[in-house]
Amino acid sequence: MEENLPIVELLTSSDWIDYELLDSGNGRKLERFGPVTLIRPEAEAVWLPKSSAQDWRGASAEFIPSAEENGGHWVFKKKVPERWTVRYRDLRLVLNFSNSKQLGIFPEQACQWDWVRSVIGERDEPLRVLNLFGYTGAISMAAAAAGARVTHLDASKKAIQWAKENRAACKLPEDRIRWILDDGLKFVQREARRGSFYQGIILDPPKFGRGPKGEVWEFYRSFPDLIRACRSILAEDAKFLLVTAYAIKASSVTIGNAVSEALLGLNGSIQSGEVCLRDRSGGRLLSMAVYSRWKREA
Ligand SMILES: C[S@@+](CC[C@H](N)C(=O)[O-])C[C@H]1O[C@@H](n2cnc3c(N)ncnc32)[C@H](O)[C@@H]1O
Incomplete structure (x- = not known):
């Protein structure tokens, strides 16, 4: 067996x-x-x-x-x-037609917004959460609404501007989210050198992308460095790490293996799988992305 x-x-x-x-x-x-x-x-x-x-x-x-x-x-x-x-629960998210098929949210991710909120839970000290490749920030809003201090990073000015509109639509305090226009990997490596730690990290890296200075992001080449760098900025009392990936060949087993290798020795559980949409009739599932998430055991 x-x-x-x-x-x-x-x-x-x-x-x-x-x-x-x-x-x-x-x-x-x-x-x-x-x-x-x-x-x-x-x-x-x-x-x-x-x-x-x-x-x-x-x-x-x-x-x-x-x-x-x-x-x-x-x-x-x-x-x-x-x-x-x-609207999703107490969140308000602005949608817009752009020159891509994306409208500003990935609705299948709502289950991850809920998970992040439940892991952040209620605590006296706000959790420090980093959201890399944050796009328009729905999950940053969910984390901030749960009381976290969020650092939201994206390489696109337009995406950050849109995320700021979402912050305003959600009526979240301005100082709850710090905005960073930077390359995801470079920023994490810089944070590691500065000794700046986070208690929760969220990353949704694309297949291909570019940092603001033309830095090339290529999933298969860049992800191993990024996940290791993320480990080095997880605080001793870190609570969670969540990776989602769209449009790549890799299965959730691949992402799960990379996460469990990078987080080796940390107490907690790792769950991996697929994020799906279920159609109105309640029957058919449409798989949208793979994910892996680690949570410290209480
Ligand atoms: C929305 S997420 C990916 C969503 C989904 N995984 C997909 O592929 O459609 C992509 C975000 O990553 C950002 N991005 C791309 N390359 C980046 C880089 N090198 N550093 C930081 N952000 C980057 C993009 O601006 C975009 O907002």
């Missing part, structure tokens, strides 16, 4: 009111973000849609991909707001 196999779990986010995966199939997904129904490309949807063609035709806009990776444009079929806000 096999022993010591890691725990692999599929996570879904069932508490959304303002978001629904209505259907998926034929390489696309039909989703509702608040009052706005949209179609976006989805490579994983290798099956047939369940809803009628009429349901799909009712979408307000569709993102049409181009041959270029992540390229494409929105085609609007109905009048849609330029920007709008969705």
